[in-house]
Amino acid sequence: MGPRLSWHHPKPVVLGGGPTCISRFDGRWVTAGWNISATRSEAAATPRLCVRCDNARVIYLDHAATAPPDPRVVEAMLPHLTERFGNPSEPHALGRQARADLDAAREEIASLVGAKPADVVLTGGGTEADNLAVLGRAQGQPGRMVVSAIEHPAVRRTAEVLARRGWEIALAPVLPNGRIDLIELWDLVQTGDALVCVMGASNVTGVVQPIADIAAICAEHAVPLHVDHVQTAAGAELELSELPGRVTIALAAHKLGGPRGVGAVIGSGVESLDPIVFGGGQEGGLRSGTEDVAGAVALAAALRIRQGAEAPAERSQRAALRDDLEARLGLSVVGAEVERLPGHALLLTGYRGDTVVRLFDERGIAISAGSACASGETLPDVTLTAMDIDDDAARSAIRITLGPTTTAADIDAVVAVWTELAPALQVAAEASA
Amino acid sequence: MIDLSRAGAVAQPDGEGRAGGGRCNDRVRFTLGLVGDRLEQVRFGADACAATTAAAAWLAARAEGGQLLDAARLGLAEVLAGAAIEPAGAECALTAVDAFHAAIGDAVARGAVVSSDPNRVVVAMSGGVDSAMVLTQTVAEGHEAVGVTLRLWIDPEAPSPERACCAPSAVRAARDLCHQSGMPHIALDLRDDFRATVVDPFVAGYAAGETPNPCTTCNGAFRFDAIDRVVQRLGAATWRTGHYVQLVVQAGTPLVARGVDATKDQSYMLALVDPEILTRVQFPLGARKKVDVQHEAAEQGLAAANALESQEVCFLGGGALAPFLERQGVRMTPGPIVDEDGVELGTHAGALAYTPGQRRGLGVSRGTEALHVLRIDAPANTVVVGTVGRLRRREVSLRDIQVRADVPRIDACFRMRAVPVAGRLEQGRDGTGTGTVYLDADAHQIAPGQVAALYDGERIVAAGIVAG
Numbered sequence: 001m002g003p004r005l006s007w008h009h010p011k012p013v014v015l016g017g018g019p020t021c022i023s024r025f026d027g028r029w030v031t032a033g034w035n036i037s038a039t040r041s042e043a044a045a046t047p048r049l050c051v052r053c054d055n056a057r058v059i060y061l062d063h064a065a066t067a068p069p070d071p072r073v074v075e076a077m078l079p080h081l082t083e084r085f086g087n088p089s090e091p092h093a094l095g096r097q098a099r100a101d102l103d104a105a106r107e108e109i110a111s112l113v114g115a116k117p118a119d120v121v122l123t124g125g126g127t128e129a130d131n132l133a134v135l136g137r138a139q140g141q142p143g144r145m146v147v148s149a150i151e152h153p154a155v156r157r158t159a160e161v162l163a164r165r166g167w168e169i170a171l172a173p174v175l176p177n178g179r180i181d182l183i184e185l186w187d188l189v190q191t192g193d194a195l196v197c198v199m200g201a202s203n204v205t206g207v208v209q210p211i212a213d214i215a216a217i218c219a220e221h222a223v224p225l226h227v228d229h230v231q232t233a234a235g236a237e238l239e240l241s242e243l244p245g246r247v248t249i250a251l252a253a254h255k256l257g258g259p260r261g262v263g264a265v266i267g268s269g270v271e272s273l274d275p276i277v278f279g280g281g282q283e284g285g286l287r288s289g290t291e292d293v294a295g296a297v298a299l300a301a302a303l304r305i306r307q308g309a310e311a312p313a314e315r316s317q318r319a320a321l322r323d324d325l326e327a328r329l330g331l332s333v334v335g336a337e338v339e340r341l342p343g344h345a346l347l348l349t350g351y352r353g354d355t356v357v358r359l360f361d362e363r364g365i366a367i368s369a370g371s372a373c374a375s376g377e378t379l380p381d382v383t384l385t386a387m388d389i390d391d392d393a394a395r396s397a398i399r400i401t402l403g404p405t406t407t408a409a410d411i412d413a414v415v416a417v418w419t420e421l422a423p424a425l426q427v428a429a430e431a432s433a
Numbered sequence: 434m435i436d437l438s439r440a441g442a443v444a445q446p447d448g449e450g451r452a453g454g455g456r457c458n459d460r461v462r463f464t465l466g467l468v469g470d471r472l473e474q475v476r477f478g479a480d481a482c483a484a485t486t487a488a489a490a491w492l493a494a495r496a497e498g499g500q501l502l503d504a505a506r507l508g509l510a511e512v513l514a515g516a517a518i519e520p521a522g523a524e525c526a527l528t529a530v531d532a533f534h535a536a537i538g539d540a541v542a543r544g545a546v547v548s549s550d551p552n553r554v555v556v557a558m559s560g561g562v563d564s565a566m567v568l569t570q571t572v573a574e575g576h577e578a579v580g581v582t583l584r585l586w587i588d589p590e591a592p593s594p595e596r597a598c599c600a601p602s603a604v605r606a607a608r609d610l611c612h613q614s615g616m617p618h619i620a621l622d623l624r625d626d627f628r629a630t631v632v633d634p635f636v637a638g639y640a641a642g643e644t645p646n647p648c649t650t651c652n653g654a655f656r657f658d659a660i661d662r663v664v665q666r667l668g669a670a671t672w673r674t675g676h677y678v679q680l681v682v683q684a685g686t687p688l689v690a691r692g693v694d695a696t697k698d699q700s701y702m703l704a705l706v707d708p709e710i711l712t713r714v715q716f717p718l719g720a721r722k723k724v725d726v727q728h729e730a731a732e733q734g735l736a737a738a739n740a741l742e743s744q745e746v747c748f749l750g751g752g753a754l755a756p757f758l759e760r761q762g763v764r765m766t767p768g769p770i771v772d773e774d775g776v777e778l779g780t781h782a783g784a785l786a787y788t789p790g791q792r793r794g795l796g797v798s799r800g801t802e803a804l805h806v807l808r809i810d811a812p813a814n815t816v817v818v819g820t821v822g823r824l825r826r827r828e829v830s831l832r833d834i835q836v837r838a839d840v841p842r843i844d845a846c847f848r849m850r851a852v853p854v855a856g857r858l859e860q861g862r863d864g865t866g867t868g869t870v871y872l873d874a875d876a877h878q879i880a881p882g883q884v885a886a887l888y889d890g891e892r893i894v895a896a897g898i899v900a901g
Contacts, residue, residue: 355481357483358483359437392458432453433478
């Protein structure tokens with residue numbers, strides 16, 4: 001009999017000033033967040049917050065940063081971390097079992113995004129997936145790539161590395177609404193370019209890109225397209241089979257309720273990639289290293305939840321909660337006029353975003369800022385700068401991202417906190433002049 | 434927790450301070466409401482990042498209801514610990530600390546009075562090693578030391594404004610030293626006064642063809658007046674500085690005398706200090722050698738021991754005179770360089786940037802003679818040059834003469850640490866403070882606007898400004 005897990009402890013256990021959850025799991029103590037301890041006191045010493053429990057201290061509204069682990073995903077991967085531990089490359093029974101598990105996971109991943117199993121390359125996370133998709137195209141002599149101006153650092157910094165190696169990197173601009181300027185893109189893309197890179201949906205604004213149109217432009221010029229779908233997969237349907245041309249996408253399990261360090265590059269374009277990690281030749285030679293079967297199973301389970309039959313209903317519920325939140329807060333919404341990920345809100349508060357984030361944090365609500373303060377300098381996010389949002393407005397951005405576990409009560413709490421904070425922040429800001 | 438309950442402003446504040454700007458454009462403002470020397474109300478405004486806002490809110494909560502001088506003891510380290518700000522946020526929190534201390538300094542400048550304490554001593558601090566040592570010595574003697582630093586104007590366009598002795602970083606260094614000893618620190622923002630009292634006359638003097646010495650004006654009048662004004666308000670009877678000078682009381686009048694360390698003697702700079710102020714001032718380093726002081730500071734691990742030495746004419750910020758004068762609106766017009774017979778020998782880029790005695794950079798010659806600047810004819814925009822012999826003077830007329838002690842013979846100094854020349858002072862009879870110094874030997878490089886310090890042995894018995 002496999003390990004059994006009950007996600008919620010029936011009664012909250014008070015730990016160091018607030019209630020949290022501790023669960024019994026297979027004879028050991030587990031805090032929400034998957035800290036497994038031999039003793040209860042040890043578990044209590046490393047308190048984690050249960051994001052689903054009614055008694056949790058934290059209302060987690062930072063799902064775009066990472067999604068709380070979904071217990072179904074955790075449960076699916078646990079056997080592969082325990083008794084089904086074999087190396088898929090070995091011919092013995094355990095190895096064959098692992099190979100079968102891996103193949104099954106790969107098939108499910110492929111079918112959930114409309115791709116072939118052979119077009120799935122598992123990686124050690126989303127950043128590695130983006131690195132493979134970009135560096136894997138930098139074959140031979142330096143050439144040219146087109147990269148959108150709002151890419152995640154996993155793509156942007158990688159492109160900068162190529163620029164230092166002599167590659168020409170053309171930046172595709174966005175419109176003030178956050179969408180890629182398709183007319184500019186049409187002019188920018190040239191036959192012979194090594195790659196076009198556009199993220200499927202922005203991790204900052206949540207704005208969804210017209211990927212079908214972009215893929216058509218790339219196919220017209222016979223240029224491969226890479227779509228960073230790391231953020232998109234949690235909130236929009238992915239259907240690779242409908243896209244023309246050589247396309248790759250990047251995924252990361254942790255944005256979907258899975259573990260960190262699990263990602264994938266998927267699509268018909270993978271066959272023409274060069275590897276960036278060398279060794280035993282796993283993943284069709286594109287990603288050496290003993291396969292992470294548990295990770296593959298987790299990614300499949302997470303995609304099943306986020307891309308499966310029940311996903312559309314959950315997404316529209318999330319979008320409705322987000323719309324309600326935005327209407328009640330009455331703040332300026334970035335990208336409001338175009339399609340955004342459900343549950344994704346980037347709001348301009350008029351006050352410093354990181355200050356607002358800290359004030360929410362102190363009231364038990366986890367959100368994030370649109371711009372990070374780094375050693376005495378608050379740099380506006382490049383995405384907002386690319387959208388012609390001025391620096392002060394950009395510094396005032398907060399990002400509230402809902403997930404499948406978000407409730408109407410969470411929204412009420414955000415509205416209540418903001419109703420309390422806004423007048424005080426206004427007084428503070430006015431008195432600073 | 435960031436406590437926003439003290440966000441706002443005191444309607445008619447007794448003290449107000451701001452800080453901010455910079456690349457992230459954070460802004461913090463404090464306003465204080467005083468009842469006696471108690472901070473009845475402390476309000477803050479912040480349009481700033483989380484660390485800055487948290488620091489401001491914590492300072493307001495911590496200071497409100499307490500004594501002004503206790504608030505002046507609150508430093509960055511205490512703020513970081515109290516407001517739970519991570520080290521990466523220190524730079525941000527500093528903005529709030531700066532604004533808070535600006536408000537306290539403003540309250541003192543506006544006349545806030547602290548109840549007096551016979552054990553309290555004010556230490557004038559520049560941020561450098563000397564005043565730091567005076568502070569530690571004063572604390573070691575068991576006094577409550579209150580550090581006072583003047584924030585003075587520096588040309589922001591100077592090449593290295595931080596080299597100036599009263600730069601923001603120097604004010605912070607002095608403040609940190611006080612806070613490390615648990616002592617209060619008051620920074621007085623005198624940038625406007627300094628411009629009006631020291632910089633503008635300096636610029637005007639040059640524009641009129643003089644060679645004024647701003648350091649004697651600053652030390653001799655401006656700084657001593659400014660600090661002495663607040664000493665009593667801070668509840669202290671005496672105050673100290675780190676100047677290398679001694680005091681000698683003669684017939685009831687305190688006279689500035691040379692410091693024991695001849696190479697660091699600063700008595701010339703204090704020639705103009707009002708004797709009435711000197712009755713309250715002590716110079717603990719006057720009997721010491723600078724090298725010993727530096728040694729001791731290094732042994733005590735004083736950060737200021739390695740600080741940049743401020744230089745003369747601090748507000749030039751390490752830059753040259755001519756570009757500074759031009760930035761201050763003094764027009765530099767090319768004109769003739771002539772000898773005393775009016776023979777044109779060359780051209781200059783602007784007469785006002787030349788100093789009598791100057792030899793280098795003239796680019797003119799007359800035979801094999803080495804030519805020096807003899808004088809500047811400002812109205813004619815002409816530089817007059819001649820041989821070094823023409824620079825020798827036996828008679829120097831003075832204005833604004835102050836006589837502290839009547840002596841028949843004096844030793845005259847016209848520059849800092851110059852070799853004194855013996856002579857006598859003859860005062861004018863019209864009571865306008867003019868007179869003439871008659872020297873026994875030649876004196877060199879004397880320019881109008883310079884201070885003449887007249888010594889009797891080690892003591893300065895009279896001082897005046899060179900008129901011609």
